[in-house]
Structures are given as structure tokens and as C-alpha cells.
Amino acid sequence: MSRAKKIARRTFLAGGAALAGGIAFGVWRYHTPYRNPLLASLNDGEAALTPYVLITLQGITLITPRADLGQGATHAQALLIAEELDVDLDQIATDPGTPSVAYWNRALADEAAAFLAPGDGILHGAATTTVAAASKFLGLQITGGSTTIPDAFTPLRAAGASARETLKRAASQTTGTPLAQLTTAGGAVLLPDGTRLPYTDLAATAATIDPVTDVPLRKPGQWRLIGKPTQRLDIRAKSTGTQTYGIDVTVPGMMHATVLLNPAQGGELGKYDTAKAFEIPQVQSVIEITGGLGIVADTTWHAFKGAKAIAADWPEAPMPETMAAHWQALADSFTEDRLDSRKRDDGDVESALAEAEVIEAEYRAPYLAHAPLEPLCAVVRVTDTEAEVWTGTQIPRFVQANVARLAGLKAEAVTVHAQMIGGSFGHRLEDEVVKHATEIALQMKGVPIKLTYSREMDMTHDFPRQIAMARMGGAVSDGRVEAFDLSIAMPSVFASQLSRQGMPFQGPDSQIVAGAFEQPFSIPHHRVTGYRAPELAPISSWRSVGASSNGFFYNAGLDELIHAAGADPLEERLRLCTDARARAVLEAVAEMSDWSGPVPGAGLGRGVALTHSFGVPCAQVVEVRQTDSGLRVSRVWVAAEVGRVVDPVNFENLVAGGVIFGLGHAMFSEITYETGRAQQDNFDTYPSLRLPQSPEIAVRGLETGPEVKGIGEPPVAPAAPALAAAIFAVTGQRLREMPFSKTVSFA
Amino acid sequence: MQLKIDSRTVEVDADPDMPLLWVLRDLLGLTGVKYGCGIAQCGACTVHIDGVAVRSCQVPAGDVWGPVTTIQGLGTPDAPHPVQAAWIETQVAQCGYCQSGQIMQAAALLAELPDPTDDDIDSAMEGNLCRCGTYPRIRAAVRLAAAKMREQKT
Ligand code: FES
Ligand code: FES
Numbered sequence: 001m002s003r004a005k006k007i008a009r010r011t012f013l014a015g016g017a018a019l020a021g022g023i024a025f026g027v028w029r030y031h032t033p034y035r036n037p038l039l040a041s042l043n044d045g046e047a048a049l050t051p052y053v054l055i056t057l058q059g060i061t062l063i064t065p066r067a068d069l070g071q072g073a074t075h076a077q078a079l080l081i082a083e084e085l086d087v088d089l090d091q092i093a094t095d096p097g098t099p100s101v102a103y104w105n106r107a108l109a110d111e112a113a114a115f116l117a118p119g120d121g122i123l124h125g126a127a128t129t130t131v132a133a134a135s136k137f138l139g140l141q142i143t144g145g146s147t148t149i150p151d152a153f154t155p156l157r158a159a160g161a162s163a164r165e166t167l168k169r170a171a172s173q174t175t176g177t178p179l180a181q182l183t184t185a186g187g188a189v190l191l192p193d194g195t196r197l198p199y200t201d202l203a204a205t206a207a208t209i210d211p212v213t214d215v216p217l218r219k220p221g222q223w224r225l226i227g228k229p230t231q232r233l234d235i236r237a238k239s240t241g242t243q244t245y246g247i248d249v250t251v252p253g254m255m256h257a258t259v260l261l262n263p264a265q266g267g268e269l270g271k272y273d274t275a276k277a278f279e280i281p282q283v284q285s286v287i288e289i290t291g292g293l294g295i296v297a298d299t300t301w302h303a304f305k306g307a308k309a310i311a312a313d314w315p316e317a318p319m320p321e322t323m324a325a326h327w328q329a330l331a332d333s334f335t336e337d338r339l340d341s342r343k344r345d346d347g348d349v350e351s352a353l354a355e356a357e358v359i360e361a362e363y364r365a366p367y368l369a370h371a372p373l374e375p376l377c378a379v380v381r382v383t384d385t386e387a388e389v390w391t392g393t394q395i396p397r398f399v400q401a402n403v404a405r406l407a408g409l410k411a412e413a414v415t416v417h418a419q420m421i422g423g424s425f426g427h428r429l430e431d432e433v434v435k436h437a438t439e440i441a442l443q444m445k446g447v448p449i450k451l452t453y454s455r456e457m458d459m460t461h462d463f464p465r466q467i468a469m470a471r472m473g474g475a476v477s478d479g480r481v482e483a484f485d486l487s488i489a490m491p492s493v494f495a496s497q498l499s500r501q502g503m504p505f506q507g508p509d510s511q512i513v514a515g516a517f518e519q520p521f522s523i524p525h526h527r528v529t530g531y532r533a534p535e536l537a538p539i540s541s542w543r544s545v546g547a548s549s550n551g552f553f554y555n556a557g558l559d560e561l562i563h564a565a566g567a568d569p570l571e572e573r574l575r576l577c578t579d580a581r582a583r584a585v586l587e588a589v590a591e592m593s594d595w596s597g598p599v600p601g602a603g604l605g606r607g608v609a610l611t612h613s614f615g616v617p618c619a620q621v622v623e624v625r626q627t628d629s630g631l632r633v634s635r636v637w638v639a640a641e642v643g644r645v646v647d648p649v650n651f652e653n654l655v656a657g658g659v660i661f662g663l664g665h666a667m668f669s670e671i672t673y674e675t676g677r678a679q680q681d682n683f684d685t686y687p688s689l690r691l692p693q694s695p696e697i698a699v700r701g702l703e704t705g706p707e708v709k710g711i712g713e714p715p716v717a718p719a720a721p722a723l724a725a726a727i728f729a730v731t732g733q734r735l736r737e738m739p740f741s742k743t744v745s746f747a
Numbered sequence: 748m749q750l751k752i753d754s755r756t757v758e759v760d761a762d763p764d765m766p767l768l769w770v771l772r773d774l775l776g777l778t779g780v781k782y783g784c785g786i787a788q789c790g791a792c793t794v795h796i797d798g799v800a801v802r803s804c805q806v807p808a809g810d811v812w813g814p815v816t817t818i819q820g821l822g823t824p825d826a827p828h829p830v831q832a833a834w835i836e837t838q839v840a841q842c843g844y845c846q847s848g849q850i851m852q853a854a855a856l857l858a859e860l861p862d863p864t865d866d867d868i869d870s871a872m873e874g875n876l877c878r879c880g881t882y883p884r885i886r887a888a889v890r891l892a893a894a895k896m897r898e899q900k901t
Contacts, residue, residue, distance in 0.1 A: 070842025070879050231838065238843030239834040240827055241779020241818030245844060248778035256773065300782070301769035373783045373791055373844040373878045422781075422844030423878050455784045649838050653884065657841055660880030683788035683876060692869035694882035 037097065038063070046203055050159040050211075051097070052081055055167075055203040060087055060187060063097040066152065067143040067394045068234070069372075069424035071712045072650035075232045077152050079647060083225045084160030084218065086184040087199070089233060096418035143394040144429055144541065146614040146710030149646055153708045157217050165212035170205035171197050220644075229649050234420070246392040246419035247377040247452060254379060254448035255284065257440050258303040260310055261292035261461050264317035264676030266538055269293065272312035280306050287443045294440035300452050307454070317676030319537055326536050326673065327364070330469040333489040333533040340492075340532040341508040343517040347525035352483035356475030359564050363472070363556055364737040365549035366670035368465035368542055369678075369686055374422025375458040376433040380441040381448040386413045387438070388448075392421030394428045398501055402431055406438045425661070426541040430463055430500065459686060460678040463497070464671050465542030466490045466511075468549040472557035475525075476565035481572065483525035486516055486557055488550060491533045497540050507532060515547025515613045515717050516554040520579035528554075537673055543661060544613055544713040551611035551717025552666070552724070556736065559607070559725050569725060570595050570608045570621075577610075581641040581705050582617040586610055588639035588700050593621040598729035603627075604634075607725025609718040615707070616714035617641050620659065622722040623695075624730050630747040631727060633663060633695045636719075641702040642709040648701070655715045656697045662719025664689030666738050667746055693746065750811055752777070753820025763809025768792045770808045771817060779818040779847050783876070790875030793848035794818075800855035802874075818847035821854060829899065830854040833892035841879035849875045853889050861897055863889070 038048030046056040054061040062085075064077035078094050164184055171189035172179045174197070181192045188196040220227070237243035262268060272293065274286045282302035287294040293310065297303040320326050378391035380403065387407050393399050396416050404411045421428055437451035453461075468490035475483040492509040499505070512530035542548055562572045570590055577583045589595070589608065598606050603626040610619040618640040625634045636659050645651045668687040672679045680686040701711075724735045727744060735743055750757055752775065761770045766785075771777040771794070783791030785804045792803040797813030822828030827835060830853050840846050849872070856863060856871040863871070868889050877885065 070840075070844075072841070231835075232840070234843065235835050235838050235840055236824045236827075238840035238846055239831045239850065240822060240824045241847045242824055243843055244778065247782070248772075250776065250778075299765070299769055299773040301765050301773065304785075371878060372842065373781070373789065373876065374842070375782065421842065423842040425878075452782075455782075455786075653838070653841055653881065656883050657880035660882060661878075664880070682786055683784050684786065688876055688878065689880070689882075690874075690876065691872040691882045691885060694880075694886075697883055 046207065050162055052156060052159040053085065053163040055199055055206070057200050057203070059093060060091060060199060061093045061095050064094045065097045065141055066148040067096070067392065067396075067418060067421060067428070069143070069392075069394070069421040069428065071148070071654060072232060072647060073143065073148045074234065075230075076149060076647050076650065077156055078233060079225050079230065080152055080156035081160040083223060084157045085164050087187040089225070089230060091187045094233060141397050142429075144426070146616070146713045149710045150708050153644075153646070154217070158215070161215035161217060162211060162213055165215050166206050166209055167199050167202050169209050169212060170202040173209070174202070174205055226646055227644065227648065230647065232650065243420060245374055245422045246390065247374055247422065249379050249390045249419060249450065251379055251381065251390065251448040251450070254450050255296050255444070256298065256300045256303050257294050257296045257437070257449050257451045258300065258307050258454060259289065259292055259294050259436050259451065259457055260307040260312070261457060262314040262317065263460060264314055265319065265461060265673070265678065267291065267317035267676060268315050270313045270315045272310055274310055276309035276311065277306040280309065285444070286310070287440050289436050289439040294436060294451070296440065296444065296449065303452075304454055319673060319676035321675055323672045323674065326467055327469065329536055330467065330489045330533050333531045334471060334487055335531070338489070338531045338533065340512050340530040341510070341517075342527065342529045343510070343513055344526060344528040346523065346527070347483070349483055349485045349525045349527040352525035353473055353475055353485060356477070356483065359474050359476070359560060361472045361557065361560055361734070361736055363470045363553045365468045365552060366672070366738060367467045367537060367539070368665050368669055369459050369462040369671050369680070370425045370427035370464070370542055371459055371462070371683075371686060372421070372423025372425055372427050375455055376427070376453040377451060378434045378437040379448055379450045380434065380437040381446070382407045382438065382441040383446050385409070386415070388415045388417065389434060390417045390419055391434055392419040392424075392428055393431060393434070394424060395431060399431050399434050402435055403438050406435060407442060425543040426545075427462065429497065429541050432461070432500075455683075456681040460681050462671075463538050463540035465548055466493050466539045466546075467536065468553070470550070470553035470557070472553070472560070474557065474561040476561055479565050479567050481523055481558070481561045481565055481567075481576065484523045484558060484561060485525075485527045486554060487529045487531065488513055488516060488553060489531040489533045490546075490549065491535050491539060493539050493541055493545060496535060496538050500538070511546030513550065514545065515550035515611050518612060519554055519610075520582040520612055520617065521558070521573070521576040522578045523576060543658070544716040547611055547613035547713070547717040551609070551613065552720040552738065555609040555611065555718065555721030556724055559721065559728070560734065568597055573608065573610060579612070579617065581702070582610060582612060582619075584702050584704055585617045585619040585639040585641050588702060589619045589621045589637045592637040592639065592698055592700060593623070595621065598725070603730065605726045605728070605730025607722045607727070607729060609722035609725065611714070611717035613714050613717050614710060616709045616711065618714040618718055620715075620718040620722045622663070622719065622726045624723070624726040626730050627747050630745040631730070632747040633693065633723065636663075636695050636697045638697065638715060639700040639702060640711060640714055641705050642711055643705040644703055644708045645701040646708065651701050651711055652699045654711050655699045655701075658711075658713070658715030659697055659719050660689055660694060662716040663695075663723055666720035666723055666740055668739050668741050670739050748808065750808070751814040753815070753817055759808070761808045764807045766804050767794070767806040767808055767811055767815065768803040771803060771815075777817050777819055781844055781847055783845070783848075787874075788876070789845070790848040790852060791845050793851040793875065795851060795855060798855065798858060800852050818851055821851065828854060829896050830857065830892045833888045833895060837884050837888035837891055839881050839884040839888050841881055845875060845877045845879075849877065849885055853885075853892065856889070857893055857896055861900070862893060
């Protein structure tokens with residue numbers, strides 16, 4: 001067990017006083033009043049210089065508390081600390097640490113705290129509910145909303161700098177060399193004669209010195225690591241099958257389990273018969289849990305087999321009977337009493353439309369499963385006095401609290417061992433799997449229960465992306481877009497998500513209009529209205545949340561108007577664009593794609609889209625080719641402005657991956673419900689984009705803006721509308737409903 | 748039953764109908780092999796049997812017809828197989844969960860076709876799903892591995 005994982009619950013003496021075997025240091029104290037969780041487990045000669053840096057005789061460990069879902073968060077967090085600490089990336093270990101308020105998400109919290117001001121942040125709507133809800137979020141160590149990099153950029157560099165300067169002081173004290181003559185490199189303090197004093201040897205002395213804070217941070221010109229291609233810390237393990245994910249955790253004495261849940265999402269457990277399951281000798285027990293059964297066996301396979309052998313009558317779930325009824329509920333939501341927000345109302349849309357020939361259209365975006373390739377899983381062990389959890393999660397403090405509540409323990413008695421995650425896209429912002437594992441473990445006290453969902457359970461019991469509908473009315477004159485009125489109806493993602501954590505939410509929910517109301521275009525008469533539909537299927541945050549549907553609605557509507565005006569879709573967007581960063585990305589994709597209009601050649605079509613989401617403008621040009629076997633997405637050019645590209649390799653990978661995610665779902669995927677039962681349960685019925693369909697993708701990151709932004713989500717939203725526009729260019733067919741494979745066929 | 752796995756002969760106590768995937772993961776602790784779908788749709792569980800890429804979720808333990816190689820037997824972090832080395836150099840992985848299967852599929856392809864065309868790569872890799880969308884880098888890594896392996900041979 002790594003040292004940080006032993007971090008325990010001993011009391012901390014506030015104020016930097018000496019502890020048994022260590023001392024509290026660091027920027028954490030000046031930034032936040034929270035205790036440094038590393039202090040509790042220190043031995044003599046070890047120093048926890050900040051909550052992010054742990055130095056022992058054996059080595060240097062950097063704490064990277066934001067969850068790694070494949071987005072490279074561990075690497076990026078380590079890189080920021082290492083930049084100022086002057087350690088090389090091959091000299092350090094990383095550890096996610098334990099859930100602690102010291103690792104609160106500052107970027108999310110800032111947005112929550114600024115809830116009265118207009119903003120486009122992910123938690124903007126959530127925070128408006130009550131101050132209590134906002135303050136609950138403040139202490140939470142959430143990974144989401146593309147906030148890892150913005151949140152970490154300054155504090156983690158400051159942590160590295162503080163630790164470095166403290167170690168220099170220790171070296172000065174030990175050797176009598178004046179501070180000014182000391183330098184640092186490669187995990188050591190260097191004396192003027194070249195002698196190296198490794199940090200590990202200085203830790204004991206450093207632990208007796210007052211921490212150095214307010215260290216000025218290095219200028220970009222001095223950076224060794226930031227902005228340079230580096231080898232991802234996990235790349236070797238992930239290329240040799242040696243990376244351990246949550247699903248690979250083995251704990252001595254553990255039993256395997258799976259769940260059989262009411263196929264109607266949210267339905268309760270009904271009558272069931274386990275006789276056939278117990279004919280499988282390796283099936284040990286069947287345990288009632290919320291909404292279904294837990295099956296415990298010697299292996300995952302026998303648990304799966306046992307689950308299949310159980311016959312059950314399932315009560316119905318509180319959901320509309322048919323998919324048509326889901327859509328009808330949205331169609332019926334464009335009413336005054338369901339009006340949730342009107343965050344944009346420029347000019348006089350009503351009069352402009354009353355006098356003009358109105359262009360109208362309706363758009364639809366379906367439910368979508370997250371379906372990361374690693375199915376949900378968690379290992380939980382509960383005793384009368386404590387609990388341990390091994391799982392990959394974006395919400396470790398909720399996990400801790402929920403296990404504590406279910407097991408009747410104090411939160412401090414629950415240890416969470418954060419695991420590497422095999423993809424998430426928002427899936428692990430929920431923790432039902434941990435609750436289920438805890439319910440099973442409570443019936444088998446002391447036995448570690450490893451719960452693995454089958455793919456079928458994972459997909460049918462996902463809390464999918466919101467279903468959404470939009471109506472557009474607009475007018476053009478003299479070759480220009482004059483009026484654009486967009487109304488969007490969807491259920492509230494936050495209301496659904498927070499309800500599962502026992503938190504109330506009234507709204508408005510900014511995600512209902514995110515990716516639409518804040519777009520950087522000046523149209524004389526322009527309005528964006530959000531309508532909150534009733535709760536239908538329970539839903540959750542799906543990579544880019546509201547923008548994942550609204551980026552399509554907004555761009556698709558705008559595209560129809562531009563076409564009616566007879567203007568060029570890229571030039572007209574540039575003409576309407578009011579924001580320098582957004583202009584820059586549009587100009588970048590125009591240049592990269594050598595834009596010459598929507599039809600650059602016979603059988604070719606191109607479309608453009610821009611979505612400003614999570615503070616990042618991202619523009620894309622998608623090219624589609626007509627082939628004998630159907631439409632083929634051949635090339636994509638994409639540009640995003642993020643202030644600073646911290647890790648260029650990962651940036652390119654995340655942008656390309658985000659484009660493929662956006663394209664693939666728009667082309668092929670939907671979840672539909674009949675009597676509350678998801679009709680798609682595996683990758684045969686929920687198809688994705690595969691390698692032969694994957695386009696060539698050219699990526700450019702712009703660094704013109706003043707703030708560092710995250711890139712996990714912004715590339716998703718513009719992909720679908722740029723594709724729809726390209727298909728229109730080559731076929732003349734307007735696609736207003738996703739997935740597009742319902743209407744056209746792809747090669 | 749006796750199985751030959753990653754050059755070791757192992758004795759396992761498994762039902763003949765237990766898929767090889769679960770024998771490897773749950774009985775032998777070879778967790779580099781991944782479960783993604785269980786129905787031959789994702790390729791995460793790909794291993795070699797007698798050098799041929801197969802979906803281990805579809806092969807009952809009793810039917811295993813030859814020596815099995817998993818991602819952990821193909822190469823190691825210190826001594827990676829050329830395909831793994833190409834994956835490292837190209838920095839393919841995001842979450843990495845699909846990559847064991849991708850690498851095993853690519854290694855089998857290159858063993859058979861040292862100089863694959865783009866179409867060969869497309870059809871060999873089509874069954875391996877990557878939800879993170881690393882396909883552009885997978886293509887690049889397969890080409891790099893092919894070039895390196897041909898170089899080594901000459
Ligand atoms: S787990 Fe075998 S193909 Fe998906
Ligand atoms: S890297 Fe995540 S599924 Fe392929």
C-alpha cells in the first residue's frame with residue numbers, strides 16, 4: 001500500500017506546529033484553511049510539504065487528486081507540480097490521495113460562488129438553488145466540467161515552488177551555503193561546487209523549517225515541461241497490459257458479485273425465484289438490493305451466470321410507456337409555465353418575425369449512454385467499525401459519504417482508494433455501483449465484495465444524456481441573418497443528478513440553454529429560451545452536458561438561416577462574430593481547411609460549426625465524401641482556444657477523441673425506452689464509430705486568451721452540426737434529428 | 748485442465764464452459780486482458796491462440812486449442828514487443844482500457860501481413876472498439892510498428 005493511501009484519521013495540530021515525525025507546510029495553508037491530509041501518516045524524516053508533495057527517504061510522491069478517466073489528468077497534474085519543483089517525470093510516483101476537503105475543486109467552486117453573475121459554467125445553475133447547495137459543492141473534490149487544468153494551473157505550480165524553496169532552505173541550513181548560491185534540478189539542490197543534495201535526503205531537515213510561501217512562479221519562457229511534448233506517465237503501463245483499473249483490483253479474500261436490476265430503469269424489486277441460480281454450485285448468495293438483486297459467486301463469470309438464471313417479475317418504473325410519449329412531453333413543454341430561462345434577448349424578435357417570412361424548423365437529440373469501455377465496478381468491504389472502497393470515481397467525497405450513510409459509519413471511517421478509470425464521459429459522476437456494492441457487502445461483513453456490472457446492466461442502467469428538442473424561427477434579408485429565435489426543451493440534468501445525492505434543485509438550470517445562449521454572435525434580433533421539461537428517464541452529465549445537444553440545435557438553426565440568406569456559412573459566421581477568440585478559431589479552421597465554400601468538389605460536402613462551451617471556443621470543418629457504399633466522413637479540421645496548451649500530446653489526443661465522440665454518437669447512437677426499459681444493451685445495438693470510419697483529423701490549439709482552459713468537453717459539441725451541414729452540402733438533405741443514420745447511410 | 752499461457756503451463760480448475768476471458772482474469776489474475784462487452788463486439792478481450800487473434804470472451808476454456816498469449820506475455824514494460832513499443836512511442840492511449848485488445852489485434856495482423864495496406868488495417872482493426880476515439884493514433888502506431896518490424900527483419 002502506498003504511503004499516501006495510509007493517510008489516516010489522526011488529529012492534526014493546526015498552524016504548522018511540529019507533529020510526530022513531520023510538520024505542516026505549504027501553500028495550502030495560505031490558500032485554504034483545510035488540513036493537509038498527508039500529515040497524519042508521516043514518519044520521522046518525512047515531509048509533506050504541501051497537500052500535493054510528499055517526500056520520504058524512498059522517493060518523491062506527487063498527489064494528483066483529480067480523477068484520471070483517460071483524459072490524462074494524473075500526468076497533467078504531476079507535470080504542473082514537477083515544473084516548479086524541479087524534478088524529472090521519471091523521478092516521481094503519483095498517488096490520487098484520499099478524499100479530502102484540501103483538494104476541493106476551486107474552478108467549479110468559483111463558478112458556484114459567482115452564481116448571481118451571468119456565466120456559462122457547468123455549475124452555474126446548480127449553485128443558484130440555495131446557498132446551502134452551493135456551499136456543499138465548495139468542499140467537493142469533483143472531477144468534471146473540464147476544470148482540472150484551470151483549477152490546477154496555479155495552485156499546483158505554487159505547491160511545487162513552495163516545496164522547492166523550502167528544500168533549498170534546508171540545504172542552506174545543512175551546508176551553510178547562502179540561499180542565493182543554491183539552485184535546483186533533477187530532484188536535488190545543487191551547491192555552487194556541483195554537489196547534489198537529493199530532496200529525499202533533505203526531507204528530514206525540511207520538515208523542521210517554516211514553509212516558504214508566496215514564491216513567485218516562473219515565466220512561460222522558463223518552463224521545461226509545460227507546453228512541451230512529454231511522455232505520459234501511464235503510457236508504458238497502458239501499452240503493456242500492466243495498468244491496473246478499478247475492475248482489476250484484487251483484495252485478499254474477496255468474492256465476486258454482479259447485479260440483476262429491474263430492467264425498467266428506476267423500478268423496484270419484485271417477485272423472484274433463485275432456484276435455478278443456486279443450481280450453479282459456485283453461486284454463494286443472492287442479496288436484495290435497491291431495485292434488484294446482488295449475486296455473489298467465486299468468479300465474475302459465475303455471478304453473471306447466476307444473474308441470468310434468476311426468474312423475476314419486475315414492477316413498472318415511473319416513466320412514460322413509449323418513446324413517442326417522451327418526445328410528446330418535450331413538445332408539450334414549450335409553454336409559459338415551463339419557461340426556465342431567457343438568457344439572451346437581443347433586439348425585438350417578436351416584431352422582426354411578425355414582419356418577415358419566417359423560416360422554421362424543429363430539431364431532436366436522443367438519450368445517449370456514456371458507455372465507457374470499462375463497465376462500472378467497485379470493491380467494498382464493510383466491518384462494524386470501518387469500510388474500505390476501491391473504485392474509480394469523479395466524486396470521491398460523495399462516495400465516502402454514501403458508504404458511510406449506508407453502513408452507519410462516520411465518513412472518517414470510510415477509506416476510498418481511488419482507481420484509474422477506463423473511460424467515463426461523465427458516467428462516474430454517479431455512484432450507484434458503489435451503493436449497490438455496499439448493500440451487498442453489508443450482508444457479508446468483513447468480506448471484500450467486488451461488484452462488476454455486466455455490459456448489459458451498465459448500459460441499460462446508465463443515467464443517459466438528456467433527451468432534447470428545439471424549435472427555431474428566423475428571418476433573413478439582404479443576404480444576412482436578421483432574426484434567430486431558438487427555444488429549447490429538455491428535462492433538468494442537474495435536478496436529476498442532484499436528486500440521487502439527496503440534494504434539492506429548483507433551477508433555473510443553465511445547462512438547458514448552455515452551448516446556445518452564450519454564443520459569440522451578434523444577430524440584430526436574437527433570443528434563446530429554455531423550457532424545463534418534466535423528468536422522464538433519469539439523466540446525468542454526458543461529456544459536454546447541455547452543449548452536447550444545444551451546440552447542434554444552435555448551429556443547425558443558424559446554418560439554415562445562412563443558407564436561406566444565400567451567404568457562405570463560414571464567412572457569415574465570421575461577420576456575425578463578436579469575440580476575438582471565437583474569430584481566431586474560425587479563421588484558423590478556414591485556413592487549415594483552405595475553405596472555399598460548402599462544395600469544394602464533385603461528391604464532396606463541407607460544413608462548419610462553432611460552439612463556445614466551458615469557456616472555450618471550438619470551431620470545426622467536417623468534410624463528407626459520397627461513396628458507392630454511403631457517406632464517408634473523410635476529414636476534420638478543428639481549432640480551439642484554451643489560453644495555454646499545457647500538454648500538447650494529450651491536447652491533440654483529447655481534441656481528436658472529442659471530435660470522434662461527437663461524430664460517432666451523432667451518426668449512430670441512441671438509447672430508446674419502452675415501458676421504462678432501455679432497448680439498447682450492448683455495442684451491437686448501440687453502435688459507435690470504428691476505425692475504418694474514423695476521419696483524418698487536423699488539430700490546432702490557440703493560446704491567445706488570458707486564461708487557461710480545459711479541453712475534455714469543448715470539442716464534442718461542434719462535431720454533429722458541422723457533419724450535418726456537410727451532409728446537406730453534398731446531398732441537399734437537412735438532418736434535424738440525431739442519430740443521422742436514421743435518415744442517411746454511412747459507409 | 749491444463750493450459751499453456753504466456754509460455755507457462757498452468758493447471759486450472761475451471762468449468763469447460765467458462766470463457767477463457769474469465770479464466771485469465773479471475774482464476775489466473777492476468778488482468779491485462781479486459782472485459783468490455785462479452786459478446787464479441789468490442790475486442791477488449793483479444794488474445795492470441797496459436798498466434799491467431801481471438802476474442803477470449805467467446806472461447807470456452809474447454810475449447811482452447813493451442814498456446815495462449817495475452818498482452819502481458821506479448822512483451823513487458825521493460826522489454827515491450829515492437830507493437831507495444833510503437834504504441835508507447837505514438838502515445839496512443841487515453842483511458843487505455845481498449846488498448847490491450849488493439850495491440851493484440853495489431854500484432855496478429857503484422858505477423859501475418861508485415862506491410863499492410865490502409866484497407867488491411869481498417870478491416871483487421873474494425874472489431875476493436877475505442878470509446879475514447881484514439882483511432883488516428885492507432886493507425887499511426889500500426890504503421891510505425893510495421894515499419895520498425897520490417898526494418899528489424901532486414
Ligand atoms: S469482451 Fe470480448 S469482444 Fe468485448
Ligand atoms: S483508450 Fe479508452 S477505450 Fe480506447
